[in-house]
Amino acid sequence: MKYFPRLISNILSLSGLQFVNTIVPILLIPYLIKTLGIEGFGIIALCQAVVSYGVIFVDYGFNFTATKNIAQSDGNNVKLSSIVSRVLACKLVLLSLFFVFSFAFFVTSDLLKNYMQVYAIFMIQVIGQMLMPTFLFQGMQNLKLISIITGTIKITSMLLIFVFVKNKNDLALVATFFSLGFLISGSLSLIYARKLYKVFFSCPSFLDLKQEFSDGFNVFLASIATTSYTTWLPLILSFHVYASDIGLFSAVQKLVNGLKGLLGPFSQAIFPAIGSTIRNDYQKAIKLINKVRNWFLVVYGLLFLFVMFFINDISQLLVGSIDETLILLIKIMILVPVFVLISNLYGVQYMINIGLERSFRNIIFFSSLVALIAGFFIIKPFGIIGAGLLITITELTIAIAAFSYYVMNGSTK
Numbered sequence: 001m002k003y004f005p006r007l008i009s010n011i012l013s014l015s016g017l018q019f020v021n022t023i024v025p026i027l028l029i030p031y032l033i034k035t036l037g038i039e040g041f042g043i044i045a046l047c048q049a050v051v052s053y054g055v056i057f058v059d060y061g062f063n064f065t066a067t068k069n070i071a072q073s074d075g076n077n078v079k080l081s082s083i084v085s086r087v088l089a090c091k092l093v094l095l096s097l098f099f100v101f102s103f104a105f106f107v108t109s110d111l112l113k114n115y116m117q118v119y120a121i122f123m124i125q126v127i128g129q130m131l132m133p134t135f136l137f138q139g140m141q142n143l144k145l146i147s148i149i150t151g152t153i154k155i156t157s158m159l160l161i162f163v164f165v166k167n168k169n170d171l172a173l174v175a176t177f178f179s180l181g182f183l184i185s186g187s188l189s190l191i192y193a194r195k196l197y198k199v200f201f202s203c204p205s206f207l208d209l210k211q212e213f214s215d216g217f218n219v220f221l222a223s224i225a226t227t228s229y230t231t232w233l234p235l236i237l238s239f240h241v242y243a244s245d246i247g248l249f250s251a252v253q254k255l256v257n258g259l260k261g262l263l264g265p266f267s268q269a270i271f272p273a274i275g276s277t278i279r280n281d282y283q284k285a286i287k288l289i290n291k292v293r294n295w296f297l298v299v300y301g302l303l304f305l306f307v308m309f310f311i312n313d314i315s316q317l318l319v320g321s322i323d324e325t326l327i328l329l330i331k332i333m334i335l336v337p338v339f340v341l342i343s344n345l346y347g348v349q350y351m352i353n354i355g356l357e358r359s360f361r362n363i364i365f366f367s368s369l370v371a372l373i374a375g376f377f378i379i380k381p382f383g384i385i386g387a388g389l390l391i392t393i394t395e396l397t398i399a400i401a402a403f404s405y406y407v408m409n410g411s412t413k
Contacts, residue, residue, distance in 0.1 A: 061219025070139020128182030
């Protein structure tokens with residue numbers, strides 16, 4: 001019970017931040033489409049897709065593996081400093097590798113060739129993510145202030161966009177406001193972490209870095225595989241469709257991601273709690289997982305009815321008209337948040353915490369591999385509709401596989 005008040009505080013903090021992360025894109029979508037045009041919005045979406053890859057790549061699996069190590073350090077200053085130093089050094093290596101990839105993508109993309117400045121500014125976001133010590137605050141179960149910092153800066157960035165972005169020539173301003181928000185959030189959070197936990201930085205050895213990369217490898221492959229059938233789609237689409245099509249696809253994807261994101265605070269907050277409970281009281285941990293599942297099924301059920309009832313109004317809100325392609329895409333992808341809920345609870349929360357990281361990685365990897373191969377045949381003839389179908393079918397496959405592992409381990413008894 002001693003963890004309960006802190007758990008509630010973390011859930012509330014992350015819920016507030018997730019609310020900001022959900023509402024900001026929804027408020028910005030119609031404004032950006034109106035001011036930049038659907039093509040300009042598509043360019044922004046494509047740049048953000050590359051950034052999303054960078055964020056996942058630089059975070060590696062540290063928000064789970066390093067979080068677990070932090071939670072087991074008992075707040076020891078020397079141990080905390082060692083973990084933070086190793087993780088930040090690994091992130092710096094990954095950041096360097098990502099910049100090589102981002103440059104290679106830029107020089108091969110016809111859609112981005114006239115937007116070099118915008119693209120370069122967007123890449124600053126990945127530097128901010130590299131500095132962000134989310135794993136430290138999660139492991140210490142102290143997420144209140146970091147949520148306030150991040151949420152406040154995101155709201156400020158949104159307000160700056162509303163005030164200063166007025167026409168199609170302001171793409172670079174949008175990139176600047178987004179990127180500065182990431183950079184400031186990461187810097188302030190790292191400064192706060194250093195002062196609060198007396199963390200000091202040291203140069204880790206090659207063996208230390210190797211161990212960190214090894215510990216997070218399975219989670220990293222699962223994470224990068226997950227993004228390979230969501231984030232990579234705008235990148236692949238950019239070689240086959242117009243920027244305006246990417247804009248439509250991104251509008252629906254942001255809506256779906258907003259619904260998926262409702263789970264995020266609970267997932268991040270309960271992960272260390274389940275990890276510390278499941279070894280001592282297995283059934284208690286299982287009850288917590290199932291309680292979260294039941295609650296979210298009710299929430300997502302109500303949201304599903306709401307979206308389907310007001311789907312024409314949502315289209316009007318997002319793109320300023322009743323767009324049949326957009327409406328069809330929403331109908332195809334509306335159940336994705338439910339599938340993600342199942343795969344998160346029985347994949348991330350359950351399988352990783354009982355030591356089945358490799359099995360969960362294999363589920364993600366093979367599902368993504370199938371989606372990737374299918375994408376080469378589906379996306380070119382069917383465009384964004386094919387991309388929506390790929391996401392939905394792949395998420396359903398992962399959810400079924402993760403739940404099957406849960407059943408086979410006798411957890412339904």
